[in-house]
Amino acid sequence: MFKKLHIKLTAYMGVVLIIFMLFIATGIYNFTKFVFEDGTKKLMQSEAIRIYTYNDSFFPEHILKDRDVLFNLGPKLAIMGSERLEASYVIYNEKFERVHEKKSESEIADAIAALAVDSFCTKTDSYATKKVDGINYRIYTKYFDNSNGPGIVQVFQNTINEEIIWSFLKMVLFLVGSTGMLILLFISYIFTGKSLKPVKETWKRQKEFIADASHELRTPLTVIQTNLDVVLSDDEGTVEENEMWLDNAYSETRVMAKLIDQLLTLAKADTNDEKLDLSEISLTEILENICANMDIIAKNKNIDFELINKEEILIKGDYDKIRRMIVILIDNAIKYTESGKVTVKLYTEKNKKVLTVEDTGIGISKYDMDRIFDRFYRADKARHREGGTGLGLSIAKWIADIHKFSLTVDSVVDEGTKFTLRM
Ligand code: ADP
Numbered sequence: 001m002f003k004k005l006h007i008k009l010t011a012y013m014g015v016v017l018i019i020f021m022l023f024i025a026t027g028i029y030n031f032t033k034f035v036f037e038d039g040t041k042k043l044m045q046s047e048a049i050r051i052y053t054y055n056d057s058f059f060p061e062h063i064l065k066d067r068d069v070l071f072n073l074g075p076k077l078a079i080m081g082s083e084r085l086e087a088s089y090v091i092y093n094e095k096f097e098r099v100h101e102k103k104s105e106s107e108i109a110d111a112i113a114a115l116a117v118d119s120f121c122t123k124t125d126s127y128a129t130k131k132v133d134g135i136n137y138r139i140y141t142k143y144f145d146n147s148n149g150p151g152i153v154q155v156f157q158n159t160i161n162e163e164i165i166w167s168f169l170k171m172v173l174f175l176v177g178s179t180g181m182l183i184l185l186f187i188s189y190i191f192t193g194k195s196l197k198p199v200k201e202t203w204k205r206q207k208e209f210i211a212d213a214s215h216e217l218r219t220p221l222t223v224i225q226t227n228l229d230v231v232l233s234d235d236e237g238t239v240e241e242n243e244m245w246l247d248n249a250y251s252e253t254r255v256m257a258k259l260i261d262q263l264l265t266l267a268k269a270d271t272n273d274e275k276l277d278l279s280e281i282s283l284t285e286i287l288e289n290i291c292a293n294m295d296i297i298a299k300n301k302n303i304d305f306e307l308i309n310k311e312e313i314l315i316k317g318d319y320d321k322i323r324r325m326i327v328i329l330i331d332n333a334i335k336y337t338e339s340g341k342v343t344v345k346l347y348t349e350k351n352k353k354v355l356t357v358e359d360t361g362i363g364i365s366k367y368d369m370d371r372i373f374d375r376f377y378r379a380d381k382a383r384h385r386e387g388g389t390g391l392g393l394s395i396a397k398w399i400a401d402i403h404k405f406s407l408t409v410d411s412v413v414d415e416g417t418k419f420t421l422r423m
Contacts, residue, residue: 002200006193013188017181025173032169036162040138041127044087048125048142048153051089087157092116094149108132108156112139116152119143123150135160205375206270212376213263216389220252220259227252255389262391266375269398276318276402283313283346283355286323291344294330303334304341313346313353315423317403325399325407328392329357329419335388336417337361353423363413372409373397 090109091100096117101109111132119126119141126141139156227249231242239246268274291307298305315322333342340360347354364372368379376390400407400421411417 002196002203006189006196009192009196010185010189013192014181014185017184017188021177021181025177029166029169029173033166041140044127044138044140044155044157045125045142047087048089048140048155051091051155052142052144052146052151052153087155089156090116090152090154092120092152092154094151096120096152099151108137109154112137112141112154112156115139115141116154120150120152129159136163209266209375213259216259216376217256220256223252224249224256259389259391262389262395265395266391266398269395269402274402276321278316278318280314281317281319281322283315283322283353284309284311286319286326287344287346287355290323290326290330294334294342298334298342301334301337302339303337305334305344306341307344307346309344309346311348313348315353317423318399321399322403325396325421326355326357328396329421332392333357333359333361333417333419340416355421355423356418358416358418360416363415363417364409364411365413369409369411373407 088102088105088108089100090098090105090112093099098109112130115126115128115130120143123143123145125143127139128141129136129138131137136159137156138159139154142153142155144151144153227245230245231237231249234242265274287307287309291305295305330342330344337359338361342357342359345354345356345358364379368377371377372379373393375394377393378388378390397407403423406420406422408420408422409417410420
């Protein structure tokens with residue numbers, strides 16, 4: 001499922017990249033072409049002006065006489081300026097006769113004469129491209145009217161070299177664009193994979209959670225069923241005679257109720273639905289209240305129970321949740337201690353409020369210590385099934401986290417465990 005999603009996301013990214021690259025490449029191409037065309041047009045225009053100005057100069061006869069000399073200078077027209085434009089030109093006089101024309105180019109001049117006629121009639125300039133004998137020409141037609149009368153200068157040049165450059169530019173843009181896109185696609189594949197990782201993790205955890213939850217719910221259900229089966233098969237037995245089986249079934253319903261309550265809490269935690277009802281609360285008061293009840297449970301197990309709290313400590317928190325977290329920690333301490341002592345201590349240290357719950361119980365191994373905050377994790381499932389769901393500490397950790405408190409554990413197997421909550 002995630003592989004498909006990964007590929008799909010990368011493909012979407014690819015489409016966006018292709019559109020973006022096409023946009024950029026056509027932008028670069030058209031802009032370069034526009035700048036070039038515009039520059040060339042201006043250059044041709046200025047050359048046309050120079051030509052007719054020169055023709056109109058002090059010794060126009062000189063030019064007319066030596067026009068072959070002028071043409072023989074080669075296709076470079078800008079003989080009077082510093083710019084050099086590779087182009088040819090034709091001049092028409094007031095009778096619309098060609099007075100300047102390079103013989104070898106008369107065929108081209110004929111082909112573009114219609115443009116000259118247009119300009120002559122409309123007395124305007126024009127700029128156009130035209131195909132002559134399969135070759136594209138750029139033509140600037142300039143109408144002028146000077147002391148010799150009206151006339152036309154047509155400056156033209158073929159675009160063969162440019163076309164090579166344009167197709168080269170297209171190829172470069174295509175190659176650079178497609179290589180860049182492949183690289184970006186690869187990078188986006190990696191990044192999409194990375195961003196999918198937490199989603200994958202959550203999905204995996206959710207699946208495990210559902211599987212574990214169903215498994216955990218099935219166990220008490222089976223116990224209830226088995227016990228009730230025994231009661232039902234005993235047709236003659238009284239309620240008193242079947243009390244043991246009924247008690248078993250009843251205590252399992254309590255396990256189920258606790259489990260369902262914890263599952264609901266964690267489900268809400270996952271969807272971030274649970275809002276904190278923050279207020280200034282007295283930890284001292286909460287502890288005294290909890291410890292009064294816990295003391296009785298500890299006494300029943302012959303465990304010493306001590307609360308050390310020398311000063312009133314106030315914190316900002318959600319009363320019910322903080323209470324629930326402390327109950328989980330103290331309940332565990334008593335549950336996992338066979339003999340010895342459970343000490344609850346509340347004090348201030350370096351501007352931090354600290355609560356420790358310490359026991360002399362079975363302890364937690366280094367391997368288990370990394371996992372005890374995981375959902376459904378129980379260090380020794382066989383040893384302490386009684387009432388344990390493996391969800392208590394994950395709830396306690398979640399409560400600490402949403403309050404931005406730190407909950408840590410230190411433990412030595414068979415010596416004891418100490419949970420520390422820093423607020
Ligand atoms: P459970 O319902 O099983 O107590 P918890 O999430 O509260 O679930 O605890 C997870 C596991 O961490 C327990 O099953 C137990 O193995 C271990 N654990 C928790 N508290 C203690 C403690 N004070 N001493 C020893 N082991 C503990």
